[in-house]
Amino acid sequence: MNAKGKGSNAERELVHKFWAAKWACFRSAGSGSNQYPTPDLIAGNNLRKLAIEVKITAFDRQYFSIQEIDELGEFGKLFGAEPWVAVKFSKMEWIFLPIEDLEKTPKSYVLSKEVAERRGHKFEELIGKE
Amino acid sequence: MNAKGKGSNAERELVHKFWAAKWACFRSAGSGSNQYPTPDLIAGNNLRKLAIEVKITAFDRQYFSIQEIDELGEFGKLFGAEPWVAVKFSKMEWIFLPIEDLEKTPKSYVLSKEVAERRGHKFEELIGKE
Numbered sequence: 268m269n270a271k272g273k274g275s276n277a278e279r280e281l282v283h284k285f286w287a288a289k290w291a292c293f294r295s296a297g298s299g300s301n302q303y304p305t306p307d308l309i310a311g312n313n314l315r316k317l318a319i320e321v322k323i324t325a326f327d328r329q330y331f332s333i334q335e336i337d338e339l340g341e342f343g344k345l346f347g348a349e350p351w352v353a354v355k356f357s358k359m360e361w362i363f364l365p366i367e368d369l370e371k372t373p374k375s376y377v378l379s380k381e382v383a384e385r386r387g388h389k390f391e392e393l394i395g396k397e
Numbered sequence: 398m399n400a401k402g403k404g405s406n407a408e409r410e411l412v413h414k415f416w417a418a419k420w421a422c423f424r425s426a427g428s429g430s431n432q433y434p435t436p437d438l439i440a441g442n443n444l445r446k447l448a449i450e451v452k453i454t455a456f457d458r459q460y461f462s463i464q465e466i467d468e469l470g471e472f473g474k475l476f477g478a479e480p481w482v483a484v485k486f487s488k489m490e491w492i493f494l495p496i497e498d499l500e501k502t503p504k505s506y507v508l509s510k511e512v513a514e515r516r517g518h519k520f521e522e523l524i525g526k527e
Contacts, residue, residue, distance in 0.1 A: 286433055291476035293435045294426035303416055305423045309439065313477040316446070346421035347443040 277323045278307055281353060281361065285310045288394055304338030309348065316348035317393075319363075323355040331376040336366050351393070356380045362387030407453045408437055411483060411491065415440045418524050434468030439478065446478035447523075449493075453485040461506040466496050481523070486510045492517030 278294050285292030292310035306318040320339050322329050331352065343350035350366045362383045369376040408424050415422030422440035436448040450469050452459050461482065473480035480496045492513045499506040 282433070289475070291433075291472055293433065293439075296424035296426040303412070303421075303423065309423075311446075311476045311478075313475075316441075316477070342421055345419070345443075346441045347446070348441075 273323060274307075274321065277355060278321050281308060281310075281319070281321060284361075284390055285394075288390075288396070290394060304342045306339055306342055306350075308353075311348070316346070317351055318343050318346065318348040319351045319353050321353045325357050327356070327380045329354050329356070329378045331369065331378075333371075333375060336369065336376045340366055352378065354378055354383060354387075356383060359383070361390055363390065363393040364388065403453060404437075404451065407485060408451050411438060411440075411449070411451060414491075414520055415524075418520075418526070420524060434472045436469055436472055436480075438483075441478070446476070447481055448473050448476065448478040449481045449483050451483045455487050457486070457510045459484050459486070459508045461499065461508075463501075463505060466499065466506045470496055482508065484508055484513060484517075486513060489513070491520055493520065493523040494518065 275294075282292045282294060290310050290312050292308060294308055295305045297305065307321040308319040310317045310319065318339060320331065320335060322331070339350045342348070351363050352366060352369065353361055353363050355361050359380070364378065364383070364387055366376075368386055369378055370382070412422045412424060420440050420442050422438060424438055425435045427435065437451040438449040440447045440449065448469060450461065450465060452461070469480045472478070481493050482496060482499065483491055483493050485491050489510070494508065494513070494517055496506075498516055499508055500512070
């Protein structure tokens with residue numbers, strides 16, 4: 268399966284997790300390809316809305332482009348949603364971080380596996396069940 | 398162009414209108430085909446979120462399945478969004494109605510052009526600019 272297929276599957280896996288937890292969640296059409304800053308996933312309940320950029324990686328560091336994260340923040344402000352990233356490192360559960368917790372380098376944002384383990388939120392923490 | 402293509406184009410047209418009005422708006426992936434009740438469009442700003450089912454028609458009456466509208470209401474409750482329909486009748490502007498304003502028949506919900514003209518909201522009214 269190519270990277271795009273893997274990414275879509277990863278997004279679908281998260282969609283199922285949110286619905287199972289009684290949150291509404293859906294993938295946005297044309298995320299990454301349309302002209303507006305649209306996140307991969309939107310999840311919400313009556314109290315909170317989350318805008319989420321989703322990554323899976325076989326490496327120990329996950330990079331995000333400056334534009335990708337800045338647009339996620341911009342979307343969050345306009346739509347009224349908390350901007351988060353969801354990253355699946357190999358042999359780890361999904362972890363979630365607000366974009367403020369990403370490290371900014373001159374050319375990108377980055378999340379290391381070590382920081383993910385230390386500062387990342389598990390799904391149950393993200394949705395406030397733990 | 399087939400019905401699906403026309404529907405997608407109609408949704409894109411509305412997406413542009415919302416962004417032009419400084420609302421975030423996007424189409425949801427797999428609307429109508431996935432296992433969860435996901436509306437065609439989501440639009441929002443910091444104050445309001447709208448879940449919208451979109452139709453274009455060459456006829457004087459637009460029908461909606463009971464399931465379609467019930468799921469839109471269900472999604473609205475779970476996600477915390479107002480459930481609306483957007484209908485484009487020929488030679489009319491887009492009109493918007495909350496699902497409570499649709500007429501329910503034993504087999505479907507229906508909106509006639511006459512009711513649309515009388516009770517429908519224009520885009521500017523929907524977003525509170527008029």
